[in-house]
Amino acid sequence: MALIVQKYGGTSVGTVEKIKAVATKVIDSYKKGDRMVVVLSAMAGKTDGLIKLARQVASEPDPREMDVLLATGEQESVALFSMAVKDMGFEAQSMLGFQIAIHTDHIFGRAKINQVETDRILKALDEKKIVAIAGFQGLDEKGDITTLGRGGSDTTAVAIAAAVKADRCEIFKDDVEGIYTTNPDVCPKAKKMDTISYEEMLEMASLGAKVLEIRAVEFAMKYNVPVYVRSTFSDKRGTMVVAETKDMEKVLVSGVAYSKNESRVTIRKVPDRPGIASGIFQPVFESGIVVDMIVQNTSEDGSTDITFTVPKPDFYRTMKLVSQVAQDIGAEKVLGDEDIAKVSIVGVGMRTHAGVANRMFAALAAENINIMMISTSEIKISVVIEAKYLELAVRTLHKTFGLDDETKGE
Amino acid sequence: MALIVQKYGGTSVGTVEKIKAVATKVIDSYKKGDRMVVVLSAMAGKTDGLIKLARQVASEPDPREMDVLLATGEQESVALFSMAVKDMGFEAQSMLGFQIAIHTDHIFGRAKINQVETDRILKALDEKKIVAIAGFQGLDEKGDITTLGRGGSDTTAVAIAAAVKADRCEIFKDDVEGIYTTNPDVCPKAKKMDTISYEEMLEMASLGAKVLEIRAVEFAMKYNVPVYVRSTFSDKRGTMVVAETKDMEKVLVSGVAYSKNESRVTIRKVPDRPGIASGIFQPVFESGIVVDMIVQNTSEDGSTDITFTVPKPDFYRTMKLVSQVAQDIGAEKVLGDEDIAKVSIVGVGMRTHAGVANRMFAALAAENINIMMISTSEIKISVVIEAKYLELAVRTLHKTFGLDDETKGE
Numbered sequence: 143m144a145l146i147v148q149k150y151g152g153t154s155v156g157t158v159e160k161i162k163a164v165a166t167k168v169i170d171s172y173k174k175g176d177r178m179v180v181v182l183s184a185m186a187g188k189t190d191g192l193i194k195l196a197r198q199v200a201s202e203p204d205p206r207e208m209d210v211l212l213a214t215g216e217q218e219s220v221a222l223f224s225m226a227v228k229d230m231g232f233e234a235q236s237m238l239g240f241q242i243a244i245h246t247d248h249i250f251g252r253a254k255i256n257q258v259e260t261d262r263i264l265k266a267l268d269e270k271k272i273v274a275i276a277g278f279q280g281l282d283e284k285g286d287i288t289t290l291g292r293g294g295s296d297t298t299a300v301a302i303a304a305a306v307k308a309d310r311c312e313i314f315k316d317d318v319e320g321i322y323t324t325n326p327d328v329c330p331k332a333k334k335m336d337t338i339s340y341e342e343m344l345e346m347a348s349l350g351a352k353v354l355e356i357r358a359v360e361f362a363m364k365y366n367v368p369v370y371v372r373s374t375f376s377d378k379r380g381t382m383v384v385a386e387t388k389d390m391e392k393v394l395v396s397g398v399a400y401s402k403n404e405s406r407v408t409i410r411k412v413p414d415r416p417g418i419a420s421g422i423f424q425p426v427f428e429s430g431i432v433v434d435m436i437v438q439n440t441s442e443d444g445s446t447d448i449t450f451t452v453p454k455p456d457f458y459r460t461m462k463l464v465s466q467v468a469q470d471i472g473a474e475k476v477l478g479d480e481d482i483a484k485v486s487i488v489g490v491g492m493r494t495h496a497g498v499a500n501r502m503f504a505a506l507a508a509e510n511i512n513i514m515m516i517s518t519s520e521i522k523i524s525v526v527i528e529a530k531y532l533e534l535a536v537r538t539l540h541k542t543f544g545l546d547d548e549t550k551g552e
Numbered sequence: 553m554a555l556i557v558q559k560y561g562g563t564s565v566g567t568v569e570k571i572k573a574v575a576t577k578v579i580d581s582y583k584k585g586d587r588m589v590v591v592l593s594a595m596a597g598k599t600d601g602l603i604k605l606a607r608q609v610a611s612e613p614d615p616r617e618m619d620v621l622l623a624t625g626e627q628e629s630v631a632l633f634s635m636a637v638k639d640m641g642f643e644a645q646s647m648l649g650f651q652i653a654i655h656t657d658h659i660f661g662r663a664k665i666n667q668v669e670t671d672r673i674l675k676a677l678d679e680k681k682i683v684a685i686a687g688f689q690g691l692d693e694k695g696d697i698t699t700l701g702r703g704g705s706d707t708t709a710v711a712i713a714a715a716v717k718a719d720r721c722e723i724f725k726d727d728v729e730g731i732y733t734t735n736p737d738v739c740p741k742a743k744k745m746d747t748i749s750y751e752e753m754l755e756m757a758s759l760g761a762k763v764l765e766i767r768a769v770e771f772a773m774k775y776n777v778p779v780y781v782r783s784t785f786s787d788k789r790g791t792m793v794v795a796e797t798k799d800m801e802k803v804l805v806s807g808v809a810y811s812k813n814e815s816r817v818t819i820r821k822v823p824d825r826p827g828i829a830s831g832i833f834q835p836v837f838e839s840g841i842v843v844d845m846i847v848q849n850t851s852e853d854g855s856t857d858i859t860f861t862v863p864k865p866d867f868y869r870t871m872k873l874v875s876q877v878a879q880d881i882g883a884e885k886v887l888g889d890e891d892i893a894k895v896s897i898v899g900v901g902m903r904t905h906a907g908v909a910n911r912m913f914a915a916l917a918a919e920n921i922n923i924m925m926i927s928t929s930e931i932k933i934s935v936v937i938e939a940k941y942l943e944l945a946v947r948t949l950h951k952t953f954g955l956d957d958e959t960k961g962e
Contacts, residue, residue: 158608192628198568199632200639207638210646211631214624218602221621222609228617229610236620240650241695262695285651285672 144309145267146171149181149277149299153316154374155219156186164374165226172232172272179263179273179306181299182223184215205250209279209289213239216276216295224274233271237262239279239287244298246280246288253280253288254357255297258305267306275302293355300358304365311362312370313354319373320381321346321353323545324398329537331546336379338396339386345488345522346399359383386490394498395489395543398536404434404484405457406514406526407464411445411474421471422448425463431456435484435517435524445474449515451526454480482514483532486524487539499523505542511535554719555677556581559591559687559709563726564784565629566596574784575636582642582682589673589683589716591709592633594625615660619689619699623649626686626705634684643681647672649689649697654708656690656698663690663698664767665707668715677716685712703765710768714775721772722780723764729783730791731756731763733955734808739947741956746789748806749796755898755932756809769793796900804908805899805953808946814844814894815867816924816936817874821855821884831881832858835873841866845894845927845934855884859925861936864890892924893942896934897949909933915952921945 148168155161164180172178192211196203203211220236227234242262246253266273277295280288290297296313303311319334321343326332338346340363347356353371362369362383372380390396412418419438426433436450452460461478468476492498499516502523506513511534515526527535540546558578565571574590582588602621606613613621630646637644652672656663676683687705690698700707706723713721729744731753736742748756750773757766763781772779772793782790800806822828829848836843846860862870871888878886902908909926912933916923921944925936937945950956 158605161609195568195628195632196635199571200635202639203635204638204644207631207634207644207646210634210648211628214627214631217624217627218605218621221617221624222605224617225606225610225613225621228614229612234614234617236617238620238697287648 143175143177145177145179145306147179147181147299147303147306147308147311148314149295149312150183150314150374151295151316152183152186152188154314155182155223158222161219161222162226165223165230168272169227169230169232177267179267179275179302179308180223181275181277181295181302182216182219183277183295184212184219188215188218206286209250209287212289213276213279213287216278220274220276227272227274233269234274235266235271236274236276237266238276240281240285242275244280244301246282246290248282248284248286248288250286250288252291253282255280255290255301255361258301260305263302263306290357293358296355296358297361300361300367300369303367304361308367310368310370312372313358314372314374315353316374318353319376319378320371321383321397323396324536324540325400328400328533329398329540331537331540331548331550333545333547335381335396337382337384337387337390339390339490340383341386341521342396342488342490343383345486345519346397354383391491391494393489394491394495395487395539395545396491397488398539398543398545399486399488400532400536401484402529402532403454404451404482404526405454405460405478405480406449406451406482407457407460408447408449408477408479409464409468409473409475410447410477412448412468413472414444414446418471419448422464422467425467426452426460429459429463431460435515435526437515437517451482451484451515481529482526483529484524484526485532485535485539486522487543488522490521492521492523501542502539505538506535509534509538511538553585553587555587555589555716557589557591557709557713557716557718557721558724559705559722560593560724560784561705561726562593562596562598564724565592565633568632571629571632572636575633575640578682579637579640579642587677589677589685589712589718590633591685591687591705591712592626592629593687593705594622594629598625598628616696619660619697622699623686623689623697626688630684630686634682637682637684643679644684645676645681646684646686647676648686650691650695652685654690654711656692656700658692658694658696658698660696660698662701663692665690665700665711665771668711670715673712673716700767703768706765706768707771710771710777710779713777714771718777720778720780722782723768724782724784725763726784728763728781729786729788730781731793731807733806734810734946734950738810738943739808739950741947741950741958741960743955743957744789745791745806747792747794747797747800749800749900750793751796751931752806752898752900753793755896755929756807764793801901801904803899804901804905805897805949805955806901807898808949808953808955809896809898810942810946811894812939812942813864814861814892814936815864815870815890816859816861816888816892817867817870818857818859818887818889819874819878819883819885820857820887822858822878823882824854824856828881829858832874832877835877836862836870839869839873841870845925845936847925847927861892861894861925891939892936893939893945894934894936895942895945895949896932897953898932899953900931902931902933911952912949915948916945919944919948921948
């Protein structure tokens with residue numbers, strides 16, 4: 143008898159019929175003897191509708207009240223789902239963030255889960271009930287409702303699974319059947335992976351392969367919760383996200399990730415003295431802009447070039463901030479480029495295999511793709527290239543590292 | 553500086569524009585220096601929409617989950633209202649049933665308020681905030697969400713007003729400007745009253761003049777909360793519902809109430825022996841049928857006639873139950889009549905004035921309206937008549953007791 147936490151997204155519970163279908167699916171597992179906890183998102187379109195309503199009422203909706211408003215979406219889903227289950231003759235009970243309680247910090251709209259109480263959930267499970275938990279919401283120390291931000295229901299599911307020590311956490315996806323070696327839209331030969339390690343998943347997720355919310359993966363890794371990503375609408379095998387195993391290291395590269403949401407800023411001839419980098423980045427960090435890659439060349443003639451990337455929406459703000467700093471410290475000039483993209487190869491196998499980077503660079507060179515920046519970590523190599531080469535680069539690397547599904551056409 | 557609790561119904565907050573208008577209205581009072589607590593219903597149509605959704609998911613929606621679902625309506629209203637107030641530059645904070653907390657019993661769908669905590673409300677008021685409270689909802693001792701039933705937001709408002717010792721509770725109505733001497737649709741010369749006592753209001757409300765939820769009036773009377781019923785959409789003077797004053801006794805009759813939702817059952821020639829009434833009504837009470845008037849004639853020749861009224865929807869069920877009992881106890885026969893109506897005159901002045909009943913009977917007789925049943929209380933006289941005479945009876949009594957507004961045409 144396993145204890146399973148399942149999470150269904152907004153499209154999976156988007157209509158009355160779909161809610162009933164999910165209820166049937168959950169009951170099927172329950173009848174096999176498993177203890178079932180189900181985490182639900184708001185019905186598809188619900189959250190956007192509420193946000194629209196809020197914007198009509200206030201030009202800048204208050205964050206606290208926005209969370210009170212948005213939390214109704216998941217409340218609606220779990221109530222309807224529990225009714226459906228009970229109508230089918232099985233016991234169910236909905237639970238909201240405050241009832242469980244799911245304790246979070248007080249950052250409205252993107253709260254972090256601090257602690258999940260389990261008494262109420264375990265009691266309901268002991269009473270043979272199917273437990274339906276509202277995703278995305280929690281309660282701060284003041285008793286205010288908080289929400290976890292987009293994709294927060296994934297995090298709720300994994301946090302609940304960790305707290306109740308579930309045997310596994312199943313994340314049902316509306317649009318994909320698992321995690322792919324890269325985006326099938328860009329590379330038709332992309333393959334579904336059977337397993338992926340938490341670390342690889344983190345690198346994939348943060349690089350734009352948005353299948354699983356990154357905080358959910360972090361939670362899963364921290365508490366060693368096996369996460370099974372699968373399709374709501376088919377019974378096909380999905381992808382298990384688990385702790386790294388010996389076998390995984392045999393694979394050099396697990397996937398190719400990319401991001402188009404990057405822009406690049408270069409400061410030329412920065413006087414090379416201690417503390418200069420900190421002086422440049424201080425105003426950028428203080429503005430809340432997230433700097434991704436940073437590259438500093440080896441110093442020549444007492445000056446150095448510093449290049450870094452920021453999200454595209456922050457590009458102009460960053461240019462303005464940095465131009466001022468450049469003038470103050472006597473740098474030569476600031477160059478900017480929005481027309482770039484980042485491509486990364488990810489794999490725990492890199493730790494134990496040499497020459498991966500070189501194979502990557504050679505493959506791109508063979509296609510005449512110029513590399514503008516390089517950044518490496520233990521299990522990831524990222525390069526910045528001209529945006530127009532992005533798709534070609536992804537397909538080239540996918541093939542180079544043996545990820546192509548040869549049963550599929552181009 | 554007064555402490556005022558205001559309640560706005562669903563139509564008053566039925567659109568984004570109306571929510572903003574209510575916010576403006578509340579801010580106007582706030583700017584005059586009053587401390588403001590606002591209780592809101594769900595936006596018009598919201599609750600019905602949710603019930604419809606529930607019925608699509610389950611043939612008999614679970615009561616606990618229904619309350620979880622319905623509570624989202626008021627949650628939405630208070631969040632949007634608070635955003636609107638903050639957007640206009642004033643401080644506001646929404647509060648839900650569980651946050652306050654409003655403690656109720658555990659009867660889902662028609663819970664009774666047991667206790668209202670005030671710490672959080674008073675703290676927010678001290679912080680100069682406008683407090684927006686979700687009507688209609690509470691929390692039972694298990695931590696489950698409950699709702700108070702239709703019209704429950706009136707009760708929430710009065711209960712909150714009692715708990716925080718508000719100077720008054722203002723109930724804003726969407727459809728009327730106050731409480732009338734009778735229904736203006738039936739009697740065009742109906743007048744708006746300036747004041748009415750709690751007792752009179754209770755008799756009016758329970759007799760079908762559904763302006764104020766009856767539990768709200770009971771609460772107001774119990775805690776002596778002055779309730780001011782007025783229009784959302786005009787500044788005209790409304791009606792104050794207050795404890796009885798000496799002045800009120802000068803008025804013989806305050807209003808004429810009526811109900812069309814009645815049916816009559818008569819048991820002929822019931823053997824007149826102790827315990828017989830109890831034997832007749834036991835099965836009716838056990839079926840949850842609410843018996844209103846009961847009349848037993850003085851016994852003749854060892855048998856008596858018993859007549860009583862029940863709501864129309866319960867008529868056939870009652871007839872069936874009573875026919876069985878009549879047979880068992882050896883009564884002659886059972887007669888039923890659905891084609892009846894009840895008309896009542898209400899007024900605290902009756903206590904100190906004689907002859908009111910006689911004036912009522914005479915006025916009806918003058919119009920050839922036959923009286924089938926009579927029932928009296930300290931401040932009310934009700935008669936049952938043929939349904940077709942209802943409107944005529946109401947207008948006749950309204951005129952007889954000097955209630956007609958002579959500035960209005962027929």
